[in-house]
Amino acid sequence: MAFLEVNDLYKKEGDTVAVNGISFTQTAFQKIGIAGETGSGKTTLLKIIAGLAQPDAGEVFFLGEKVLGPWDQLIPGHKGIGYLSQHFELRNNYWVGDFLEMANKLTPEQAMQIYTVCQVEHLLRRRTHQLSGGEKQRIALARLLTGSPKLLILDEPFSNLDFLHKQTMKQVIHDLGDQLGITCIMVSHEPADLLSWADTLLLLKDGQIVQQGTAQQVYLQPVNEYAAGLLGDYSLIDTTVIHLEKNLSSGQQKLFLRPHQVQISTNGISSLKGIVEAVHYRGAYMLLEVVLKQQRFNVFHSGRTPQKGEVLGFNISAGDRWYL
Numbered sequence: 023m024a025f026l027e028v029n030d031l032y033k034k035e036g037d038t039v040a041v042n043g044i045s046f047t048q049t050a051f052q053k054i055g056i057a058g059e060t061g062s063g064k065t066t067l068l069k070i071i072a073g074l075a076q077p078d079a080g081e082v083f084f085l086g087e088k089v090l091g092p093w094d095q096l097i098p099g100h101k102g103i104g105y106l107s108q109h110f111e112l113r114n115n116y117w118v119g120d121f122l123e124m125a126n127k128l129t130p131e132q133a134m135q136i137y138t139v140c141q142v143e144h145l146l147r148r149r150t151h152q153l154s155g156g157e158k159q160r161i162a163l164a165r166l167l168t169g170s171p172k173l174l175i176l177d178e179p180f181s182n183l184d185f186l187h188k189q190t191m192k193q194v195i196h197d198l199g200d201q202l203g204i205t206c207i208m209v210s211h212e213p214a215d216l217l218s219w220a221d222t223l224l225l226l227k228d229g230q231i232v233q234q235g236t237a238q239q240v241y242l243q244p245v246n247e248y249a250a251g252l253l254g255d256y257s258l259i260d261t262t263v264i265h266l267e268k269n270l271s272s273g274q275q276k277l278f279l280r281p282h283q284v285q286i287s288t289n290g291i292s293s294l295k296g297i298v299e300a301v302h303y304r305g306a307y308m309l310l311e312v313v314l315k316q317q318r319f320n321v322f323h324s325g326r327t328p329q330k331g332e333v334l335g336f337n338i339s340a341g342d343r344w345y346l
């Protein structure tokens with residue numbers, strides 16, 4: 023029996039097919055990250071899984087039991103599944119401690135463990151309107167967790183958080199699995215948040231899964247340019263202009279590269295020579311825009327800052343090459 027089984031979901035919203043034949047399974051403790059352009063159906067999919075939106079067709083099974091939609095039961099949702107919306111609201115003017123206690127089905131010790139993991143113990147004596155956005159988000163999460171869900175669905179949990187609140191929230195989400203034994207699905211539009219966290223990534227477009235795989239597979243071997251673009255900087259080099267390989271097939275028209283896959287030669291030996299067109303400071307490293315025979319590619323570089331217009335040698339190791 024799968025922990026979660028999503029079978030051929032379909033849902034129309036107005037004239038749009040928001041979810042169009044999505045199927046996947048999740049094992050217990052498997053971290054699934056979902057990315058997709060705006061309007062690709064992420065929120066609709068999450069709500070159907072949580073029993074908060076009614077699919078037009080298809081089914082969700084959670085621990086072998088069918089998840090009912092809001093039309094099939096009086097109180098929408100499933101008690102084993104928690105859903106944190108990106109548009110959650112906390113009721114104003116409550117003491118945080120009382121607000122959390124209202125939903126609490128746990129012993130005081132268990133509840134305190136959740137407050138500790140969510141880093142909200144110090145906020146229990148505040149009012150719900152006396153909190154920052156990040157604190158509110160962690161309290162909404164703590165409240166969900168006191169309902170003892172086995173599956174937690176997080177829709178853009180880092181949106182609108184500044185760097186420090188985001189770091190705290192990341193730690194909280196990391197600890198959910200380790201300390202509370204909760205399985206998560208998370209949607210984020212930030213590639214780095216998903217790549218460092220997820221065991222499996224699902225990429226959505228127009229309500230369909232366009233690619234599914236480990237973070238590394240999807241990052242380094244995207245099925246198309248859309249999938250490549252969802253996960254960060256990339257370049258495509260026309261293989262009819264720059265040849266690194268003999269015997270390419272007709273389907274291998276573009277060499278796909280992430281910026282860390284191009285090395286600047288330091289010993290004068292290089293397979294490519296290009297002109298630095300722009301240097302962008304990114305803190306710990308620089309992003310160089312390089313042009314070669316009218317082909318452009320980006321390179322991560324740390325060390326001496328190259329000058330604009332400088333000619334440099336580059337190498338791309340054979341094992342890294344992926345063609346689209």
Ligand SMILES: Nc1ncnc2c1ncn2[C@@H]1O[C@H](COP(=O)(O)OP(=O)(O)OP(=O)(O)O)[C@@H](O)[C@H]1O
Nearest residue numbers: 035036038040058059060061062063064065066067
């Ligand atoms: N209540 C609704 N009425 C009409 N169309 C809707 C409704 N809800 C969603 N849609 C449409 O369904 C599609 C999928 O929406 P959804 O919110 O699931 O996408 P998303 O990937 O979560 O987007 P975002 O990243 O912007 O939150 C979009 O085209 C959206 O406009």
